[in-house]
Structures are given as structure tokens and as C-alpha cells.
Amino acid sequence: MASRARQLVEILSQSISDIEDFLKTQDAPDLSIEQDVPLSFHANPKFASTKDAALLACKELSTLLGGSFAAITNQTTSEFANTQAICRFKIPSSFPPDRDHATYDELAANSGLPEPEVRRLVRSTLPSYIFLEKETGIVTRTAASKLLAYNPLMVQWVEMTATEIMPATLKIADAMEKWPQSGEPHQTGYNLANNTEDSAFTHMAKFPGRPEQFAQAMSLFSMGPGYSPKWLLENYPWDSLETGTVVDVGGSKGEYGIAIARKYPQIKVVIQDLPDVIEKAQSSAPADLGDRVEFMAHDFLTDQPIKDADVYLMRWILHDWSDAYSIRILRALIPALRKGARIVLHEYIVPEPGKTLTLQDRTLRIFDTAVRALTNGKEREANDWKALFAEADSRFQILSIEKPPVSSLGIIVAQWEG
Template sequence: MTTTSRIVALAKEIEANTIKLDEYLEKNDLPRPSFDADAPLMYQLPPDIAAAQEALNAALDELWWLNQGPIQTIVAKSFATSVGLRTILRYNLQSLVPLDTGATFQELADKTGLPVKKLTRLLRHGMTDHLFRESEPGFVKHTAATKALAVIPLLAPWSLMGMSEVGPAKMHMVDAVAKWPESEELEHAGFCLANNTSKQMFDFFEENPERMNRFKDAMSFLQTFPGLQTSYVLEAFDWAALGKGLIVDVGGSHGLVSQDIARQFPSLTFIVQDLPNVIEDAKSKVPAELADRVSFMAHDMFTEQPVHGAEVYYFRWIFHDWSDKYCIRILRSLIPALKPGARIMFSERCLEPPCTLPLRQERWNRDSDITMFAMSNSQERDQDDWEKLLRAADPRFTLDEVKRLPDAKLDLIITRWEGSA
């Protein structure tokens, strides 16, 4: 006998209570809920309809979390600066609660040194967001979300990055705009006010190694996130058409994208550029079978590009870290090295035009843009922004194509240099 799944049962409950609420509004000639400015601000509902509305809210909430899945639950609560999640990560509770047996509040209090009453209050708040569950009074067991924290090591630093760095920066972003309304400088970001520093984010992290390591771990986790896999870069362009071409991966860190392309297209060669300390570490980690085609070079992207005549100069998630002023400097530093027809490619967001996406998809774009605004006074860009940026750097940069792939979180923005030799 087939049993009804929880998500189907919730969907049916949502339908039944929605119909009950809607029929009441129609019968009593009341306007339906909407986001219009003239919509009712509050309904005075009789007890049975109010109960149906509350049951509808509860079912919607549970179905929303189930549909998100455990990793997306953690992601959502990271950006919401969840008290429960912060408590768990601050005391590493995802590791202190055994996956198979669970633990009592008292056992966790003994391990963390927290008063049991306060720890219990904090965790019970987190449990309302499906972060642990109280299987019986006084006993803590994992949910899928907290298990994900325990078994995916990089998920925790990513979550802490969201709560400890991004969240406070966003809270101070409006103050930063008020203080420096016309500035394009990185040190005039909400991040700087949140940390009471005159240094831009990357320089600040260099002086705080623990936070820098957390940032690096968070970025490593982000590379594995659905929609950000390097496979999308391989699909978005005809790399084979470049023949035996040379690709320069500017700001490419350990060259993971270049290595993935190199595996699929053995006629191509790659030079990965980044700052000296990154390059020294990367050199020792390149697979032996790729060492003859993937090399590394220390280079500051704000200085003149030393590799001349490459087919492609590739940037992955670099330009969204910088305001237009600095992106123009990066582009102009390439010009002496460019041959006619050379491509400059960006794996970045090219935001869709406003009023074209469902609101949930639009939220991803706007969250990304505001995060960059808050952290480094930079931005995500739409096609018009990209075209203006290229023209400001040099009119000989032309935007050839924006390749969008289904489910990809980054687009491939393909630019060509139309200058002469």
C-alpha cells in the first residue's frame, strides 16, 4: 500500500485551508489578499477561519523548509543571521551531538561550559527553524540541516561568513552610502564601518588570518554550490575552436577552472595568474598530468599584462569585487598585450533586465548585488552596465555575447578586442 508523502500531505492541507479562507472572503464580499497598496492591512476573521489561516501558515512554513532541503536551509538561516545557527556554530554543536544517538541539553552544557538553562533556550529557538529537534523533553537530536553541518566541513565556515561578515556589513551599508555617497573606494563600504577599519576587506582579512582562512574556506564551499560548478564554463563556449590557443586565467587562484578546461581540451595551454603567495601554493598542487599545459605566474592585475598574444584572457568572479573605477584599470592594463580579435571573458552575473524575472529569482540577483555593495562598495552588473564599463575603459572593447545556461548562477560574458596590432 502506497503511503502519502509528507510534502503531498502538506500540499493538500494547504489547498484545503486556502479554499476555506478564500470562500469565506468571497462569501463576505471581502477583498482577496494582494500586494497592492490598497489591499487590506488586516482581516478580522472568526475563530474557525482564523484557525484555518494559522494551519495554512504552519503548513506553508513546513513545506517551504522541506522543499529547500538541508543545505539551502542552512544557507537561508545564514543570511538571516539566525540566533539558533549562530549558537550551534559558535560552540561547534553539530559535532558535539552524536549523529546516531543525540545528546541531552545537560551533556551539551557540560561540554560547552554554558549554563544549561541558557543553552536550552538558545537551542529551542533554533529548533523552530529545524536546526536540531527535541525528540523528547531534554534530548537533542540532529535534523537533516544540522547533519549537513556535521558531514560537510566547509558548510560551517560558509555559514559563519554569512553571519559574521556579510550580515554586519549589510546592516552598516546604508550608513556607508550616507557617509560616502559618491565614493567608489573599497574602504568606503558597510564592511569597513562594521569593523571600524579604514582598510578595504581584503587588506583587513590579511591582518586577521583566522578570518581570512574562514573567507577562503567559504569561497571553496561556494564553488561546489549548485549552479556554480566549472562544468558550466565548459558548456558555454566552443573551446575546441581555439585550436592550440593560449588562455590566461587572470586572478585564477589555484587554476581549478583552467585545469578542468585543460582536461577536456588537450590542445589548449593555460597560464594562471594571481598574487605571489597564492601562486607559490598553487604550483605545488597542480596535477602532474597537466603540469606541461597549466603553468602559474605571479601578477598584479592592476599592472600591465605581461603575457602577449593570448586567445583568451579569462576572469572568474573578479569584477564583481570591484567598482567601475578599478575594473576600468584592470581592463586598460590588458590593452598592451591584446592582439586583434582577442577575447576577454568574464564568468560573472549579467543581471536580467528589471521586471522580467519571478520575484524569487530576482531576489538572488539583488541579494548578490547588495552583498557586493556591502562588502566592497562594488556591484553585480546588467548588460547595460557591462557595455558602459567596456566603453569607459576603451571603445575598442566590444561585447560579443552573453551566454546564459539553464540553472547556472554565473553567465559567460564574451568580449572582443577590436583594436589593431
């Protein structure tokens, strides 16, 4: 018996053949992104049913290929609102022990919601394959609902996206009207959505649990294979530093700086971040690297205090900031730079249209929208990175801009020629 994926391919293939035959009988052009099928065709029962079969096959096949993570993250706003609700009321984890199927009455008893509410919420998620209802009244967990049941970080991501990012993104146009061309971190969709004059992270910090939820949710992405430190370790010539110092600017707990120090024993690493971050990071620092890993409180918007280091590393820093602030961050390095010092950025490199798979491009464009909504940040194309360094100072020379094949982040290397 053919696999479900192959069955879907066959359904899709037959449906497209039937649609193309129908269009020919109507002397209509082929399906095209640039021209719609005439609206009257959609009223034709044969065309409508065949089209629906093709779309449903595409949807299910996309879910099979994308997996549970994509099934949750690639939802419309209304779909996502229902997913937030099933998470809030713990419906994915309300199944009887050791069972992946349950009646609506069982889910209602375990979740505390009335049965009609449970039924309405669960059935709203069926088109997204969060649950299945193979038999009327019997709910079956899918890979997606199992992920929501057993992975608390995924649930945190759903809640954070629904409460922090989505309201902010829906206010982007309003922010653009109120603050034309602003790059200020406190003049964003987030500010309008939350009625605050504080920047997003300053505002979140006033509410217990919100910063932690945001950090935990974002850690879900950094746990993916494309965000592993190995891609930075293997695709920059750290071994060319016979001895030397690497400054991990905005390095948080030092996941990347520590990985560099551990793999390259000739390198000393200084991990910099704000005082409260550094205080927590020091408490969990590996004792065996104490002589080569140093923690330092530093605000990267102010002049860099470590002079004459070989490399200044910034991982996933500048995408949170507009061009004006990113230029300010780069210029703050200049007083410390010696000729030949390198700045290594580990950031997204948004591909130019038509230069990559549409799904990869779509994801990065979504991230660009999110950081714009939160902080007026920006995900940048290669030419944007070049322009940023050129505007910061003409003495920065771009050496390379590349993305390792499996890595989600690219590596931008610039050298100081001053």
C-alpha cells in the first residue's frame, strides 16, 4: 500500500491534470501567479471540488514535510489564536494517561473547560492538524499536539508570540504613520500595542515572568540544529589565532564564547553583557576555563573597553537594532580597534528575491517583521550588511559574507584598516 505522502502526491497530480483539462475546454490560460482563474470558474462544481482536493492535498503534504514545529508556527492569526487557547487550558496534556485519544467529555473533565468549549476549540485546530477526529467525538493527538503536550518551550513560544509579537506586528502600519522613518526602539508597533513609551524589553521587565517567557520562547529556536555553535566554530578560521583575545560582545551566558575557548585552547575569551546578565552567567561558568574565560559588564552602545583584541564577535545582536543604532554599536568598537582587528557577526543574511527557496525567504521575512514590530530592528540582506559597515566607517573592509549550508545564521567578517 502506498504511503500517505505518495497518496497525496497522486491526488494532487490527478487534481492538477483535471484542472488543466478544464481550463483548456474553457480556452482559459494555464494557472499562473500573475493572473487569476476567472471568478466564474470557482462557481463550477467540478472545478471547485477538484481545486479543493488539490488544496487539501497540498496542506496535508506540507504538514507531513514540515513536521509538527511548522504545523504550529505556520498558522494564520485566527488559527494561532485557537492554538493559544488550547495551550492556555492545557488541552493537549488533558488526555488520559498512556492514551493519545480521548472523548470530548474526558478532555473537558481534565482541562476544566465545559465540553462545548473544548469541542469548539479542538475542532478549530483540525484544519491545522493539531488534532484529528477520525471518529466523531473521539479526538486523537497528532505530532503537533504531542509537541504542545510534552515540550513546555513550545507552549511558551505560542503564548509569547500571541501576547508579545502578534499584537505588535498588527500595529506596524500605525507606528509608521505616527513615527515616519523612525529607528528608535521605543517608537514601534509594540509601543502602540502596549501603550508604553518604554522600549519592548524595558517594558517587559516591569512585569514578572514576561522577560523569562520571551527568553525561553526564543531559546526554542536557538536549540535547533541550524543554530548550533559548531557552524561558527567550523566556518571561521579560529585556529589561525596562534594566541589572542576574542571579545564576545553581548555574549549573554557565553554559550558561543565558551565553545570557542574550549575548542581552541590558545584563545582567551572575554564575554560582555549587561551587569545583571553577567552576574548570572558568572555563577554558571565552567571552572576548568577560568583562566581563559572572563566575564565583563559592558553596554555595547558605549565605547569598547577591551583594546587590541583580535576578534570582536557579535552573535544575533544587530538584528535587534535599526541601522542608526547598529552603526552606533559598530562605531563604539572603533576606539579599541587595532589595524587588522576583525569584527565577526553571526546573523541572518536575508537572500535577495529569487535567490533561495521560497520557504527560507518567507521565514526570514517573518523574522524581519517581528523585530521591526518589537524594537525597530532589521534582518538584512548582504548589501545591507555592506552598507551598514560603510556608513559606520570607511575604514571597515568587508572580507566575506557567507552562510554555511546547514547553518541558519550567516557569518559576516569585516576588518579594521584604520
